[in-house]
Amino acid sequence: MKSVLLICVTYLACCLASKDESIKKFPDDFLLGVASSSYQIEGAWDEDGKGVSIWDHTVHKAPMIGNATGDVASDSYHNLDRDIEMLRELGVDTYRFSISWSRILPTGFPDQINQAGIDYYNRLINEMLKYNIEPSVTIYHWELPQALQDLGGWTNPLVGQWFEDYARVVFDNFADRVKLWITINEPKEICMQAYVHVVNEPSSYGSGITEYLCAKNLVVAHAKVYHLYDKEYRHKYGAKVGITFSTGWYEPANPNSEADQYLNTLQHQSLIGIFMNPIFGDGGFPKELSEQVAEKSAAQGYPRSRLPEFTDEEKALVRGTYDFMGINHYTGLLVSAENVPQYPSPSLSDDVGANLIQLDWWKPGSAPWFRWMPNSLYKLLKHLHNAYPGVEIYITENGWASDQGTEDDDRVNYIRSALDQALEAVEQGVRLRGYFVWSLMDSFEWGGGYSERFGLYDVDFESPKRTRTPKKSAFVYKQILKTRSLDHHYEPESSVMKIDEGH
Numbered sequence: 173m174k175s176v177l178l179i180c181v182t183y184l185a186c187c188l189a190s191k192d193e194s195i196k197k198f199p200d201d202f203l204l205g206v207a208s209s210s211y212q213i214e215g216a217w218d219e220d221g222k223g224v225s226i227w228d229h230t231v232h233k234a235p236m237i238g239n240a241t242g243d244v245a246s247d248s249y250h251n252l253d254r255d256i257e258m259l260r261e262l263g264v265d266t267y268r269f270s271i272s273w274s275r276i277l278p279t280g281f282p283d284q285i286n287q288a289g290i291d292y293y294n295r296l297i298n299e300m301l302k303y304n305i306e307p308s309v310t311i312y313h314w315e316l317p318q319a320l321q322d323l324g325g326w327t328n329p330l331v332g333q334w335f336e337d338y339a340r341v342v343f344d345n346f347a348d349r350v351k352l353w354i355t356i357n358e359p360k361e362i363c364m365q366a367y368v369h370v371v372n373e374p375s376s377y378g379s380g381i382t383e384y385l386c387a388k389n390l391v392v393a394h395a396k397v398y399h400l401y402d403k404e405y406r407h408k409y410g411a412k413v414g415i416t417f418s419t420g421w422y423e424p425a426n427p428n429s430e431a432d433q434y435l436n437t438l439q440h441q442s443l444i445g446i447f448m449n450p451i452f453g454d455g456g457f458p459k460e461l462s463e464q465v466a467e468k469s470a471a472q473g474y475p476r477s478r479l480p481e482f483t484d485e486e487k488a489l490v491r492g493t494y495d496f497m498g499i500n501h502y503t504g505l506l507v508s509a510e511n512v513p514q515y516p517s518p519s520l521s522d523d524v525g526a527n528l529i530q531l532d533w534w535k536p537g538s539a540p541w542f543r544w545m546p547n548s549l550y551k552l553l554k555h556l557h558n559a560y561p562g563v564e565i566y567i568t569e570n571g572w573a574s575d576q577g578t579e580d581d582d583r584v585n586y587i588r589s590a591l592d593q594a595l596e597a598v599e600q601g602v603r604l605r606g607y608f609v610w611s612l613m614d615s616f617e618w619g620g621g622y623s624e625r626f627g628l629y630d631v632d633f634e635s636p637k638r639t640r641t642p643k644k645s646a647f648v649y650k651q652i653l654k655t656r657s658l659d660h661h662y663e664p665e666s667s668v669m670k671i672d673e674g675h
Contacts, residue, residue, distance in 0.1 A: 196595045196658045203306070203606030204653050205266035206259070206628065207569055209313040209357070211242050212615035214272065216249035220288035223278030225315040226325070240621030246613055246631050247638040249292065254640060256299045258612060258629055260675045262646060263653040266306040268568060268608050269296070270313035270357065273338055276345075280317030282337050290345050297349050303675060308352040308568075308608070310416070311339055311397065314362060314618075326362060326386040332393035339397040343405050351411045353401065354498055354568065355394045358418040359447045363387045364520055380518025384465070384479045391450045391490050398493035415451065416498030416568045419444055421548035421555075422507050425529055431509035435526040438464060439507045442524050451494055452560045455487030465523050472518055496605065497556065500569035501590075504548035505530060535582070539573035539617075539624040544586060550593035557602040564603045567594060571610035571626045573617075578630055578643040587645060591658050609649060613640055642669040 198204065211227050218228075231241040248255050259267050273280065275289035297307050312335065316325055320334060339355070356362070363386035394415050401413050422439045424432035441449075441458035449458045456462075457479060466477040482490070506529040515522040534543035549570070556565060572586035587609060598604050614627035622633050628646040632639040647664035654672065 194660060196592065198595070198656045198658070199598065200656075201605070202598075203265045203308075203566070204656075205264045205268060205306075205308065205606065205608045206262065206612040206649075207268035207308075207608040207610050208248075208612050208615060209270040209310065210272040210275070211245070211313070211315050212611075212617070213246040213248040213613065214275075215242065215244040215247040217241075217243045219249065220292075221278060221286040222272070222289060223274035223280070223286075224318040225272065225274040226318055226321045227315060228274075229318045229321070235621075236616075236619055237621035237623050240616060240623075242616040244638070245616045246633075246640075251638060251640075252292075252296055252299070255612070256296075256303065256305075257671070258640060258642075259300070259305050260303050260671045261642070261669045262628070262650050263672055263675045264305060265653070266308050266352070266606070266608070267300060267612070268308040268310065268352075268354070270310035270315075271342055271346075272315050273312065274315060274317040276341060277317065277338055280320040280334065280338075282341050285341060293346060297346060301349060306352070307350050308354070309342075309346065309350050310354040310357050311342055312355065313357040326389055326393075327382050329389060331389050332396045335393040336396040336400055339400060343401060347401075347405045347409050347411065350409075352566075353411055353413045354416045355397045355413065356390060357416045357568075358500060359387065359390050359394075359415070360418045360443050363390060364443065379516060379520065380522070381478050383520055387446055388480050388482065391447060392486060394451070395490040395493040399489070412495035412564075414494050414496035414498050414566070415447075416500055417444060417447055419499045419501050419552055419556075421501070421504030421545065421552045422528075423504070423551070425506040425508035425510075425527075429509065432507060435509050435524065436507040438524045439505075439526050439528075442520055448497075448560070450482060450487070450490045451492070452497065452563060453491075455491035456482045461523075468518065468523050478518060494563070496564040496566055497560070498566050498568035499552070499556070500610070501549050501552055501567060502570065503530075503534075503542055504545035504552075537573040537582070538575040539620060542573050544572075547593060549590050550597055553594070553597035553602045553604060554600065557597070557600075562603065564605050566606040566608070567604070568608050569610040570607065573624045573626055575625060578641060580643045580645050583643070583645040584648050587649065588658060588660055591652070592660075595658065 211225065227242060235241050271293055276286050278284055278286050300307050325331065363383045398413050422436055424436045426432045437460055441461040445458040446461060450456060462479055465479040469477045508527040508529055510527060512525055512527045530543040534545055536543050570590050572583040574580045574583045576582060591607065594604055594607055609628060611626045613629040614625045614631040616622060617624040628649055629640040629642050644664060648662065651662050652658060
């Protein structure tokens with residue numbers, strides 16, 4: 173009998189030990205937070221002196237899926253207290269939000285500063301700090317004032333000067349309380365989609381030229397703002413300044429195919445390296461991409477490459493303008509040289525000339541572009557670590573589009589998998605410093621309108637109050653934050669969300 177008892181006790185101990193070993197701990201200085209952006213949640217599109225943004229202009233001409241606009245969105249402009257309450261319920265270390273350029277500078281220029289807009293963000297920041305929540309602030313998240321778009325927007329070489337002037341107003345008003353600044357969110361989407369595809373504003377531009385002009389101007393604009401902070405604010409406030417990229421993971425569809433391998437290199441360079449290399453690399457556009465566009469341009473009859481070059485002075489200006497790299501990651505694609513679609517010519521897609529594939533067995537999210545590529549985040553982090561050694565990285569967006577309502581098990585599994593990959597990368601030496609779930613709440617998802625739900629909190633868009641309700645994923649993420657650990661076996665025991673002591 174004693175031997176049987178001993179065997180049972182030993183077995184139980186082994187099971188408990190195995191379970192404990194599956195629980196991974198986060199480093200003490202690892203930031204865990206949530207993210208949002210101004211146009212997607214604020215609403216109040218024409219209140220209190222706010223100017224018209226390119227998105228206001230666009231959706232009023234051509235609303236998105238379901239006749240959606242961001243005029244009210246999640247109405248965070250009128251629900252600030254509830255938003256702070258949700259952050260406290262979760263117990264986040266930090267909250268990443270963006271400032272609306274047109275809310276604080278209605279004309280786009282600093283000749284007219286809207287104090288009501290300044291007051292709104294001051295109140296948001298102060299309430300966060302009151303409860304020990306660090307603000308992580310994005311200066312530009314796709315909301316260019318329409319007045320500046322009328323002057324050419326990101327294709328105008330003066331846009332860097334305009335952006336620097338705007339950033340100075342932002343720093344003058346908020347730099348004393350912000351320790352993490354993101355200059356620009358997702359350059360690829362701004363330039364490669366906004367100037368090419370109808371889904372994002374502005375949509376009236378051609379392609380093959382404008383996206384490359386935008387890319388260069390945007391990189392220079394980022395650098396100007398980095399140097400502005402470095403020269404005038406860093407010695408007083410000591411914050412980190414970086415830029416956030418949308419970074420899918422790409423790999424050859426056939427690892428043994430030289431054609432697939434080459435196109436995979438071009439794909440990385442055209443959508444990631446085109447922005448990263450000038451800042452984190454040698455200061456210019458990637459070599460293979462530059463050669464490819466020059467060759468294509470010559471064949472199409474252009475007297476010079478459609479991809480503009482950086483002067484030596486510009487290379488020196490942009491090179492090294494970072495304290496960290498932000499990455500927004502959701503999934504990946506396989507790159508194939510077979511069955512390549514007929515892309516418009518000229519265009520960036522035609523310049524690369526690849527067929528991008530998602531496999532049918534990858535789990536689909538509710539967004540049409542989104543299938544879950546296994547282990548893509550870990551592969552991306554290792555790639556960036558090897559390509560840009562020593563660079564600090566923050567995962568500034570990562571999340572799952574689900575139509576499961578509040579019982580969002582797919583989102584729970586996705587976030588757990590992502591955090592598992594993140595911790596594995598940390599163990600492998602990647603200098604990963606933080607992770608932000610996209611997003612705090614359901615919001616206006618650009619071309620997807622309100623059909624794509626990424627939030628930890630459900631938003632009832634039929635309710636005038638835009639009532640917020642925590643999903644299962646909110647309870648799971650709260651436990652991760654509370655314990656500073658990742659436990660795949662945890663199941664919430666309550667459906668009542670409360671603010672814990674100390675938050």
